[in-house]
Every structure is written in C-alpha cells, then in structure tokens.
Amino acid sequence: MNRKQPVTPFGWAIKQRLAELQMDQKTFCTRYGIPPSRLSNLINGTRKATRYRKQVADLLDIHDYCNH
Structure with a gap:
C-alpha cells in the first residue's frame, strides 16, 4: 500500500508555513485540535476536508489557496 499521493499546491503552502513557524504537523494538529488524518488529506488532496480547510x-x- 505504497500509493503516495502528490502534494497539492495547498499542501505545499501548509508545509512551507509550518516550516517557517518551526512547527511539525503533529504539534500543529495537537495544538489546534485538528485530526492528523484530516491535515494529511488537505496536504495530499485525498479528501476535501472542507471542515478543516478554512481553519x-x-x-x-x-x-490564497483557501477556495481551491
């Protein structure tokens, strides 16, 4: 099950901003109550995860990527 999804432009924006804040995905999710699977969905575009996209x-x- 090594089907790696490409990272979306919104996903790259998330990763870049987290790097600027010197925060990893796990810490970000824990701090703001976002399920790690939903953040992953946003990064890879596997699901829309609309509930968490705007947050x-x-x-x-x-x-810039909020409405994509």
Whole structure:
C-alpha cells in the first residue's frame, strides 16, 4: 500500500508555513485540535476536508489557496 499521493499546491503552502513557524504537523494538529488524518488529506488532496480547510488556512494565514 505504497500509493503516495502528490502534494497539492495547498499542501505545499501548509508545509512551507509550518516550516517557517518551526512547527511539525503533529504539534500543529495537537495544538489546534485538528485530526492528523484530516491535515494529511488537505496536504495530499485525498479528501476535501472542507471542515478543516478554512481553519487551517486561517491559522497559517495562507488564504490564497483557501477556495481551491
């Protein structure tokens, strides 16, 4: 089961912003109550995860990708 999904532009924006904040995905999810699987869905585009998309965009200030 090594089907690796490509990272979406929104996913790259998430990863870049987390790197700028010097925070890993696990810490971010724990701090803001976001399930790690949903953050992964947003990064890889496997599910829309619309419930968390706006929250993540707001928290990381990456609104350019919010409506994609």
